[in-house]
Amino acid sequence: MSGMDVKELRIIGFLCNWCSYGGADSAGVARYKQPTDMRIIRLPCTGRMDPLFVLKALLGGADGVLVSGCHPFDCHYTSGNFYARRRLQVLKSYLPVLGIHEDRFEYTWVSASEAAKWQSVVTAFTDRIHELGPAPRLLELEDMPLRFKEGMDIWPS
Amino acid sequence: MKIGVFVCLCGSNIAATVDTERVAEIARSYPDVVFSKAEMYACSEPGQEAIREAIVEKGLEGVVVASCSPRMHETTFRRAVERAGVNRYMFEMANIREHVSWVSLDREVNTRKAAELVRAAVEKLRLNRHLTPSKFEINKRVMVIGGGVAGIQAALDMADGGLKVVMVEREPSVGGKMAKLDKTFPTVDCSACILGPKMVDLAQHPNITLHAFSEIEDVAGYVGNFAVTVRRKTPYVDWERCTGCGLCMEKCPSRKSPDVFNEGLKPTTSINIPFPQAIPKKATINPDTCIMLTKGKCGSCAKICPTGAVDFEKQDELVTEEVGAIIAATGYDVFDHAKYEEYGGGRIPDVITSMQYERMLNASGPTSGHVKRPSDGKEPKKVVFVQCVGSRDPSKGRPYCSGFCCMYTAKQAILTKDHIPDAEVYTFYIDVRAPSKMYEEFYNRARDEYGVRYLRGRPSRIYQDGDKVVVRSVDTLLQAQVEVEADLVVLAVGGEHSRGASELAEKLRISADQNGFFMESHPKLRPVETNTAGVFLAGACQGLKDIPTAVAQGTAAAAKALVLLSRDMLEADPQVARVNQSRCIGCAKCVGVCPFQAIRMGKDRWGNPKAEVVETMCQGCGVCNVACMDKAIQLDHFTDDQILAEVNALCREWT
Ligand SMILES: Cc1cc2nc3c(=O)[nH]c(=O)nc-3n(C[C@H](O)[C@H](O)[C@H](O)COP(=O)(O)OP(=O)(O)OC[C@H]3O[C@@H](n4cnc5c(N)ncnc54)[C@H](O)[C@@H]3O)c2cc1C
Numbered sequence: 001m002s003g004m005d006v007k008e009l010r011i012i013g014f015l016c017n018w019c020s021y022g023g024a025d026s027a028g029v030a031r032y033k034q035p036t037d038m039r040i041i042r043l044p045c046t047g048r049m050d051p052l053f054v055l056k057a058l059l060g061g062a063d064g065v066l067v068s069g070c071h072p073f074d075c076h077y078t079s080g081n082f083y084a085r086r087r088l089q090v091l092k093s094y095l096p097v098l099g100i101h102e103d104r105f106e107y108t109w110v111s112a113s114e115a116a117k118w119q120s121v122v123t124a125f126t127d128r129i130h131e132l133g134p135a136p137r138l139l140e141l142e143d144m145p146l147r148f149k150e151g152m153d154i155w156p157s
Numbered sequence: 158m159k160i161g162v163f164v165c166l167c168g169s170n171i172a173a174t175v176d177t178e179r180v181a182e183i184a185r186s187y188p189d190v191v192f193s194k195a196e197m198y199a200c201s202e203p204g205q206e207a208i209r210e211a212i213v214e215k216g217l218e219g220v221v222v223a224s225c226s227p228r229m230h231e232t233t234f235r236r237a238v239e240r241a242g243v244n245r246y247m248f249e250m251a252n253i254r255e256h257v258s259w260v261s262l263d264r265e266v267n268t269r270k271a272a273e274l275v276r277a278a279v280e281k282l283r284l285n286r287h288l289t290p291s292k293f294e295i296n297k298r299v300m301v302i303g304g305g306v307a308g309i310q311a312a313l314d315m316a317d318g319g320l321k322v323v324m325v326e327r328e329p330s331v332g333g334k335m336a337k338l339d340k341t342f343p344t345v346d347c348s349a350c351i352l353g354p355k356m357v358d359l360a361q362h363p364n365i366t367l368h369a370f371s372e373i374e375d376v377a378g379y380v381g382n383f384a385v386t387v388r389r390k391t392p393y394v395d396w397e398r399c400t401g402c403g404l405c406m407e408k409c410p411s412r413k414s415p416d417v418f419n420e421g422l423k424p425t426t427s428i429n430i431p432f433p434q435a436i437p438k439k440a441t442i443n444p445d446t447c448i449m450l451t452k453g454k455c456g457s458c459a460k461i462c463p464t465g466a467v468d469f470e471k472q473d474e475l476v477t478e479e480v481g482a483i484i485a486a487t488g489y490d491v492f493d494h495a496k497y498e499e500y501g502g503g504r505i506p507d508v509i510t511s512m513q514y515e516r517m518l519n520a521s522g523p524t525s526g527h528v529k530r531p532s533d534g535k536e537p538k539k540v541v542f543v544q545c546v547g548s549r550d551p552s553k554g555r556p557y558c559s560g561f562c563c564m565y566t567a568k569q570a571i572l573t574k575d576h577i578p579d580a581e582v583y584t585f586y587i588d589v590r591a592p593s594k595m596y597e598e599f600y601n602r603a604r605d606e607y608g609v610r611y612l613r614g615r616p617s618r619i620y621q622d623g624d625k626v627v628v629r630s631v632d633t634l635l636q637a638q639v640e641v642e643a644d645l646v647v648l649a650v651g652g653e654h655s656r657g658a659s660e661l662a663e664k665l666r667i668s669a670d671q672n673g674f675f676m677e678s679h680p681k682l683r684p685v686e687t688n689t690a691g692v693f694l695a696g697a698c699q700g701l702k703d704i705p706t707a708v709a710q711g712t713a714a715a716a717k718a719l720v721l722l723s724r725d726m727l728e729a730d731p732q733v734a735r736v737n738q739s740r741c742i743g744c745a746k747c748v749g750v751c752p753f754q755a756i757r758m759g760k761d762r763w764g765n766p767k768a769e770v771v772e773t774m775c776q777g778c779g780v781c782n783v784a785c786m787d788k789a790i791q792l793d794h795f796t797d798d799q800i801l802a803e804v805n806a807l808c809r810e811w812t
Pocket of ligand 1: 702
């Protein structure tokens with residue numbers, strides 16, 4: 001598992017409680033080895049997945065964001081995963097406009113019984129983020145090189 | 158807020174690959190954390206007691222437990238917290254077992270990851286609110302979908318326990334597969350003799366309403382208050398009037414309907430009662446073969462019917478049943494052996510399925526209990542059974558063991574010898590699996606007492622040769638090719654999920670596993686519950702099982718429904734959406750997206766339109782939350798701020 005022998009990156013996974021969170025649990029119970037970069041946030045449903053969370057994460061320091069929910073027609077709340085699919089697909093196409101590599105974001109379907117699938121999803125996504133490398137960071141003012149800070153002095157505050 | 162953190166070692170489950178002491182120590186530096194401790198088994202009695210003590214001693218207002226999955230123990234810890242006088246929603250869990258200690262062996266990395274997850278939980282907890290569940294009334298009726306032995310058992314147990322039960326069965330009669338069986342292993346008692354009385358009890362029980370020949374159209378509502386629309390398919394006979402006398406069957410001139418009950422071994426009349434012990438014992442017309450319905454003339458049955466029950470104009474009816482709980486007991490289907498091209502793919506007449514053989518052995522079956530070759534009606538002297546047809550075969554998409562075929566093959570082999578004492582009986586098997594009470598003994602009797610010859614190997618080909626059927630296989634014990642020339646070959650077909658199971662799962666909002674069987678809430682500890690409150694499972698729809706296990710599960714599901722409905726009021730989960738009236742602009746987007754019709758438009762005191770949440774109907778999915786541009790509607794316990802607090806915690810640079 002290539003994700004493991006390099007330094008961890010920051011990957012946030014948003015998982016629905018009923019399917020994918022259960023799938024990740026099953027993968028753990030079955031001791032499927034996985035790269036360790038992923039940190040999981042539990043949501044009731046991917047229908048709760050606000051595109052804002054993805055942006056906040058990617059702008060705030062995450063190198064990759066994965067959303068995973070129930071397979072189509074398998075949603076505990078009937079249609080939450082369809083809302084998610086529509087919103088997240090739109091989001092994905094807008095990421096480049098915002099200067100974010102669209103490959104840093106992905107959404108998948110993994111059911112609670114698909115432990116092996118969860119393992120392969122995490123591994124593939126982690127590998128992909130490692131290939132892209134760390135996301136570019138926006139510097140805080142005090143970290144900026146001197147010439148930028150000086151440049152800023154042109155404008156009186 | 159004063160927060161306490163408990164890091165569970167879970168024996169060595171977590172402690173082996175996570176430095177729990179260190180995690181507890183790091184947690185002490187997190188905002189609002191005033192107390193933190195590693196605990197051997199947080200969920201155990203001393204573990205819960207330690208949490209209680211700390212709450213009382215340190216005056217904690219919120220608790221984070223870092224241990225296993227919240228899907229496992231969230232309720233346990235919420236209760237523990239509540240016992241110490243803290244609102245149960247002032248509790249968060251960090252999953253450092255399933256998501257950390259069990260997926261990697263790197264102690265350093267795991268420890269850091271665990272500490273980060275604890276931080277996310279702490280940050281979320283800081284924004285938690287006290288929530289109080291409201292109560293609502295429940296309907297004390299239960300619906301059982303599927304009238305096989307599992308469903309019948311569940312219905313009878315609940316009805317005896319005082320609940321009103323509605324049973325919906327798709328076929329014209331209840332009984333499922335068991336009604337078709339001749340004898341049952343390992344006792345070899347007559348199937349109809351043990352199932353029949355139960356079917357009669359079902360029909361006569363004052364607490365049970367039966368909708369046979371009916372299907373589920375739609376399921377609305379939630380635990381305690383489901384509204385299920387049932388389609389009562391038209392039998393073209395008024396069942397109120399039909400007395401089940403069977404005169405219509407005698408007169409019907411169309412005798413080419415496939416006889417589903419007899420597994421197509423013999424055709425039947427277009428109007429028919431599926432079998433003599435059918436419950437309800439009512440006639441049904443097959444619209445595909447009925448001359449009146451296809452060609453517009455005939456009507457012999459209508460003329461002879463003494464009660465005038467035949468009604469060619471009769472339409473499907475929709476009825477709505479209100480129930481508090483639902484038990485799915487829709488069973489399984491047998492594997493279609495035509496998928497095995499190498500076994501003749503259903504083309505060789507003297508290669509039949511085990512279910513067909515079961516009908517043939519049955520005294521009320523198509524051959525009146527005589528074992529006959531379908532091709533020429535002769536009694537076979539050499540019968541070969543082939544096991545694992547559609548079981549343990551990933552190449553046919555059936556990787557699992559069907560569980561009951563080994564035993565029913567032993568049974569059928571024994572019965573063959575009973576019917577034809579001088580017959581030679583062979584069984585091809587991969588392994589014989591006989592793990593229940595008296596099963597191994599039964600299999601041994603087949604081999605030792607009845608002289609059934611067991612050959613180890615999965616046949617590679619079955620073909621017709623003159624009037625014989627040749628089964629070719631390798632005998633893996635002798636390491637040699639074997640060929641057996643048989644008069645009759647019986648394929649022990651495995652089971653698969655019943656047709657329409659996935660559509661039903663969708664309507665019930667439950668999940669199916671990778672093989673299409675309905676998924677239980679927990680494979681070991683919640684075997685008959687689903688993840689949808691108020692929906693339970695019984696029998697082979699949850700996974701293939703034999704009659705004793707299906708019956709046990711029927712009783713278990715009934716007990717679960719009785720437990721649920723023994724209360725007059727249920728607590729509604731307070732993790733529902735809430736509207737901030739001053740932010741709501743009344744656009745009604747949330748109303749449109751809600752899958753549960755749980756939001757409606759009301760007015761504030763100035764008459765402005767404002768969204769309102771019906772708390773008992775809201776299921777807490779949060780779809781509305783995302784649709785609202787003004788963030789006026791927020792899902793409690795999963796508010797934007799709470800989720801973003803977790804995001805921020807996880808995005809922090811590690812120091
Ligand atoms: C050849 C053979 C021999 C066997 N012999 C034995 C034996 O000797 N001993 C033993 O213990 N086991 C035996 N079994 C296994 C036995 O058949 C099952 O254990 C048992 O039938 C399971 O009962 P069930 O109620 O779960 O399912 P089923 O018997 O399949 O009943 C399910 C019922 O639900 C109905 N249904 C399905 N879908 C819907 C829907 N959407 N809406 C409404 N209704 C629906 C079906 O019509 C059916 O009536 C044998 C199996 C086979 C194939």
